C-alpha cells in the first residue's frame with residue numbers, strides 16, 4: 110500500500126506504456142507477469158469504469174499469481190462513444206491504473222494488465238464477431254448497463270421494436286448491437302461445430318443471467334427460430350452478483366495520479382476497497398480459477414443478488430433524488446446528513462429487510478452497517494449525479510419490487526413511496542434552491558412530460574404504466590406518495606425527510 114500524500118518528493122513523470130513500467134515509482138504496483146504470454150479467453154463488451162475496477166482486476170490478480178494466463182481479456186466497445194476508450198487504451202498498450210481509495214485517505218494505485226486487446230465494433234464488427242467465434246474464446250462477459258438488455262422494465266419482455274434491434278434483424282445486416290454481434294458469433298460457432306461460449310452478465314439486474322438468456326434467445330429466435338431454440342438450450346448464462354462502488358473518473362483523479370505518483374494515464378479508474386463477486390458455477394466451456402482470488406462460486410446466486418440490489422442499489426436510489434434536491438453533489442456528504450442517513454437506515458431496516466431471503470454466510474445487520482460506512486467514504490467521493498442517471502431502468506428493478514412486496518405482505522411502504530415521489534420531483538427539473546437538475550435518461554422526454562403535469566394531476570407521474578404497472582391503483586401506495594410529493598414541492602427535500610422521520614418514528618417503534 111502506498112504512502113498517503115504528501116509524498117516525500119514529487120516522482121518523475123512517465124507516460125503509462127509497457128516500456129515505461131520499469132521506470133514507475135515503487136508506490137505503483139505493476140503487472141508481475143509477462144503480458145506477451147497472456148492469451149485471450151474472455152471477450153468483454155462494455156469496458157467502462159466498473160469492468161476495469163472489478164472483473165479485469167480479478168483477472169490481473171490471477172495473472173499476478175501465475176494463474177490463468179490463457180484467460181486474458183479482449184475488450185469490445187459496442188457504442189460509437191467508446192472510441193475514446195479505444196484510443197486511451199491503445200495509447201497505453203491496454204494498460205491503465207486502478208486507484209483504490211481507502212477511507213483514511215491512503216491511495217493504492219495498481220497498473221492492470223489483463224486487458225490485452227480492444228476492438229471497437231462500429232469500426233470493425235467482423236473482427237468482433239470472429240473474435241467471439243474463435244475457439245479460444247470461452248466466455249463473453251457483459252457490463253452494458255441495465256438498459257443494454259432492451260427489456261421492458263415492468264413486463265421483462267424483449268423490446269424488438271427498438272430501431273437498432275430492428276436494423277440488426279434485417280437479412281444481411283452488419284451487426285451493430287450487442288445482440289446482433291453476439292448472436293452472429295454464436296451462429297458461426299454452431300455452424301462450425303464448436304461449443305458455445307458462456308455468456309456472463311455482470312450488470313446489476315436480479316437474475317442477470319436469466320435476463321440475458323431471455324433477451325438473447327428472443328433476438329436469436331426473431332432471426333431464426335432454430336437458432337433461438339439452440340441458444341435457449343445450449344448457451345450457458347450463469348447469474349452473478351457484482352459489487353464495487355466505482356465513481357466516474359474525474360480530472361482531479363487524473364491530476365492526483367500524475368502529481369502524487371508520476372503516472373500520466375489518460376483514463377485511470379478509482380474505486381472503494383470493497384469488492385465482491387458471486388457467480389453461479391456453470392461454465393461448461395471452462396473458466397478461470399476465480400476462487401483463488403476471492404470470488405465466490407455458488408449454486409444459487411439469487412439471495413446474494415436480492416440483498417445487494419435491494420439494499421445497496423435500492424438505497425442509492427433512496428438517497429439520490431433527495432440528495433440532488435437538497436443540493437448535495439457527493440454521496441458521502443448526503444450520507445452524513447442525519448436526515449438522509451436516518452431515512453436510509455429506516456428504509457433498509459423496515460422496508461427492505463423484511464423482503465429478503467436468508468443469505469448464506471451473511472449477517473444482514475453487519476452488511477447494512479458496512480453499506481452506510483461505504484457510502485460515507487469521503488475518499489471515494491461518489492457522485493450523486495451518477496446515481497441519478499438512467500434510473501428509469503433502475504427504480505423498477507431496485508425499489509418497486511420492495512414496494513410491491515411490502516404491499517403484498519401488508520408491510521410498511523411509506524419510504525418506498527417517498528422515494529418514488531422524490532424521483533417525480535427530481536424529474537420536474539429544479540432543486541430546492543431553484544437550480545436546474547439535468548435529467549439524464551433514455552426516457553427523459555417522457556419523464557419530464559409526466560412530471561410537467563403534476564400541477565394539474567399529482568398522479569400523472571405514477572400513472573405511466575410502462576414504469577409503474579398498476580401501482581397507481583393501490584391507495585396504500587398512492588396516499589403516502591401523494592403526501593410526500595406535496596411536501597417535497599412545498600417544503601423541499603430535507604423538510605420532507607424530517608417530517609417522515611417524525612411520522613414514522615411511532616410506526617417503526619410499534620413494529621419493533
Ligand SMILES: NC(=O)c1ccc[n+]([C@@H]2O[C@H](COP(=O)([O-])OP(=O)(O)OC[C@H]3O[C@@H](n4cnc5c(N)ncnc54)[C@H](O)[C@@H]3O)[C@@H](O)[C@H]2O)c1
Pocket residue numbers: 154155156157158159160186187188190191252253254255256257258287311312313314351352353354355356
Ligand atoms: N459503477 C459501479 O459502481 C458499478 C458497480 C457494480 C455494477 N455496475 C454495473 O456496471 C454497469 C456499467 O457501469 P460503469 O460504471 O462501468 O459505467 P460506464 O458508463 O463507465 O460504462 C458503461 C459501459 O456500458 C456500455 N454500454 C452502455 N449502453 C450500452 C448498450 N446499449 N450496448 C452496449 N454497450 C453499452 C458503454 O459503452 C460503456 O462501455 C452498470 O450499469 C452496472 O450494471 C457498476
Ligand SMILES: O=P(O)(O)OC[C@@H](O)[C@@H](O)[C@H](O)[C@H](O)CO
Pocket residue numbers: 255313351352353354355421422425426495496503
Ligand atoms: O450501476 P447502476 O446504474 O446499476 O447503479 C448505480 C449504483 O447504484 C451502482 O453503480 C453501485 O455503485 C454499484 O452497484 C456498487 O456495486
